[in-house]
Amino acid sequence: MLIGPNGSGKTSILEAIAYSSVLKSIKNDSKNSIIKNDKDLSKIKTNIINNGRNSTIDITLSKLNRDTVFINDVKASKSSQLLEEFTFTLFTPEDLNLIKGGPNLRRDYLDEILSNLSTYNLNSIRQFEKSLRQRNILLKQITLKNYMNYIDTLNVWDEQIVKYSTILVNLRKNLISELTPYIQKEFMRITNIKRDINISYISSVKDDIVLELADKRTEDIVRKTTTIGAHRDDIEITLGSLDSRRQLSQGQQRSLAISLKLAMHHILIDKKNKIPVILLDDVFSELDEEVSNNLLEQIYDYQAIVTSATKPLKKISIEKEVRMLNGECE
Amino acid sequence: MIDELSRLPGIGQKSAQRLAFYLLKRPKEDALRLARAIEIVRGKITVCERCFTLATEQYCSICRDPLRESDLVCVVEGPQDLVAIEKTHAFSGLYHVLGGSLNPLDGIGPDQLRVRELLARVQSDSIKEIIVCTNPNLEGDTTAMYLARLLQPLGIRVTRIASGLPVGGDLEYADELTLERAIAGRQEVVE
Numbered sequence: 286m287l288i289g290p291n292g293s294g295k296t297s298i299l300e301a302i303a304y305s306s307v308l309k310s311i312k313n314d315s316k317n318s319i320i321k322n323d324k325d326l327s328k329i330k331t332n333i334i335n336n337g338r339n340s341t342i343d344i345t346l347s348k349l350n351r352d353t354v355f356i357n358d359v360k361a362s363k364s365s366q367l368l369e370e371f372t373f374t375l376f377t378p379e380d381l382n383l384i385k386g387g388p389n390l391r392r393d394y395l396d397e398i399l400s401n402l403s404t405y406n407l408n409s410i411r412q413f414e415k416s417l418r419q420r421n422i423l424l425k426q427i428t429l430k431n432y433m434n435y436i437d438t439l440n441v442w443d444e445q446i447v448k449y450s451t452i453l454v455n456l457r458k459n460l461i462s463e464l465t466p467y468i469q470k471e472f473m474r475i476t477n478i479k480r481d482i483n484i485s486y487i488s489s490v491k492d493d494i495v496l497e498l499a500d501k502r503t504e505d506i507v508r509k510t511t512t513i514g515a516h517r518d519d520i521e522i523t524l525g526s527l528d529s530r531r532q533l534s535q536g537q538q539r540s541l542a543i544s545l546k547l548a549m550h551h552i553l554i555d556k557k558n559k560i561p562v563i564l565l566d567d568v569f570s571e572l573d574e575e576v577s578n579n580l581l582e583q584i585y586d587y588q589a590i591v592t593s594a595t596k597p598l599k600k601i602s603i604e605k606e607v608r609m610l611n612g613e614c615e
Numbered sequence: 616m617i618d619e620l621s622r623l624p625g626i627g628q629k630s631a632q633r634l635a636f637y638l639l640k641r642p643k644e645d646a647l648r649l650a651r652a653i654e655i656v657r658g659k660i661t662v663c664e665r666c667f668t669l670a671t672e673q674y675c676s677i678c679r680d681p682l683r684e685s686d687l688v689c690v691v692e693g694p695q696d697l698v699a700i701e702k703t704h705a706f707s708g709l710y711h712v713l714g715g716s717l718n719p720l721d722g723i724g725p726d727q728l729r730v731r732e733l734l735a736r737v738q739s740d741s742i743k744e745i746i747v748c749t750n751p752n753l754e755g756d757t758t759a760m761y762l763a764r765l766l767q768p769l770g771i772r773v774t775r776i777a778s779g780l781p782v783g784g785d786l787e788y789a790d791e792l793t794l795e796r797a798i799a800g801r802q803e804v805v806e
Contacts, residue, residue, distance in 0.1 A: 403791065404790065404791050404792070405791045405792065405795065408791075408792050412753055415753050416753060418720060419718065419719045419720055419753075419754075419757075420719075422719040422720050423719040423724075426719070426724075435724070437725070437761065437764060437765065438717060438719075438724055438725060438761065440764065441717070441757050441760045441761045441764065442719075442757065444760060445753065445756075445757055445760075
């Protein structure tokens with residue numbers, strides 16, 4: 286547990302750990318803002334002990350060149366090699382908005398699990414996103430006047446949208462049915478409330494994506510964006526008979542959000558046979574005491590690195606407590 | 616010189632510096648031979664008027680070869696793809712270099728590619744089959760789809776190059792996507 290006031294460097298440590306797995310900032314910061322203003326380089330060195338096997342990761346981030354990664358002193362050629370070493374489950378205060386916030390948060394949640402489960406899934410998501418970007422850029426060039434010049438090109442990009450949107454929606458639907466029991470279990474552990482949790486996939490496509498995409502074509506050209514497809518979908522979570530977005534208290538919404546993240550952690554353990562490190566970034570400030578304590582209990586069996594401005598009240602055994610001030614550990 | 620060299624693809628500032636010092640260290644004749652080679656090639660090379668690959672005359676050596684099957688045309692993105700296919704000696708038809716693939720993000724539509732030229736060839740020469748050998752990525756696949764929609768109504772057979780496992784490789788080392796395509800494109804074992 287890392288304890289210290291705001292700006293003392295707690296999150297930077299989580300950031301470094303996460304970077305050693307995904308080569309990407311968890312706060313979506315650009316590389317140049319991670320590296321100190323007056324410096325060109327930044328280095329991360331991570332030691333991992335996994336099933337008694339020791340490995341080291343050395344990453345050099347540079348403002349001028351590409352990142353270099355060494356795993357056990359051997360240069361890594363693909364960033365996915367880092368994922369083989371270790372993965373993590375991250376909880377941030379933003380995750381607490383998973384229920385209340387916009388549909389994009391819930392889509393990203395599903396897609397993050399999918400991409401962690403297989404490279405086939407990851408590629409399907411990327412192909413869909415790329416087709417969508419290509420179609421949207423094309424729509425920007427099209428007006429109702431010059432439409433006939435572009436019709437053939439638009440037709441083939443539509444076919445790609447149909448293909449990859451359908452694949453992605455099916456992946457998400459299958460994931461939801463597997464994930465629901467996990468969420469139900471975690472919600473009960475966190476809140477001691479036993480209710481049936483049901484998740485339904487709300488598709489922007491009612492019936493036939495081919496016909497509906499064709500129907501929306503004029504609207505898409507005028508609005509210069511693709512108005513139906515996997516990127517416009519949402520999920521609806523109900524707790525008993527209550528709609529989680531509208532009929533739950535803020536506390537319950539947050540507990541449900543945490544259950545979603547814990548469910549993600551567990552489904553990845555079951556399916557990938559690998560235990561992610563848990564990174565908890567400053568979530569206790571947003572949670573009431575009971576939920577905080579239940580959350581700590583749930584993650585107790587796993588390695589967890591937790592940041593907090595203050596020490597949570599309950600005496601849960603913390604292996605190591607590090608106090609931080611002005612970027613340094615005491 | 617370092618600045619000029621570092622503009623080449625795959626050459627960074629460091630490599631450019633190394634190349635420059637190497638050229639200065641070698642006998643003057645060696646460096647000038649390279650310079651002359653570049654000059655001669657750049658001066659002589661033009662684009663084939665039929666298939667748009669690199670050529671030294673009006674038509675390239677493949678288009679001029681009377682033994683090639685003129686009713687079979689292989690569509691590729693660039694001249695380097697043509698060279699790769701030629702090396703196999705497995706293809707005896709003609710080529711058509713598109714100059715890229717459909718990619719709105721890079722501002723490339725049919726008008727930026729040599730699609731109109733292909734259509735003209737199809738109408739004037741008696742072409743029966745077009746094999747689309749664009750790269751097996753989203754843009755290459757989309758281009759293949761586009762050409763199929765365009766040419767099939769004209770009674771042309773449009774085929775797509777197969778993708779799958781590398782020959783001589785181990786199945787277990789193949790990535791999932793390649794394997795998926797290879798399974799989808801499986802073929803009957805010939806008796």
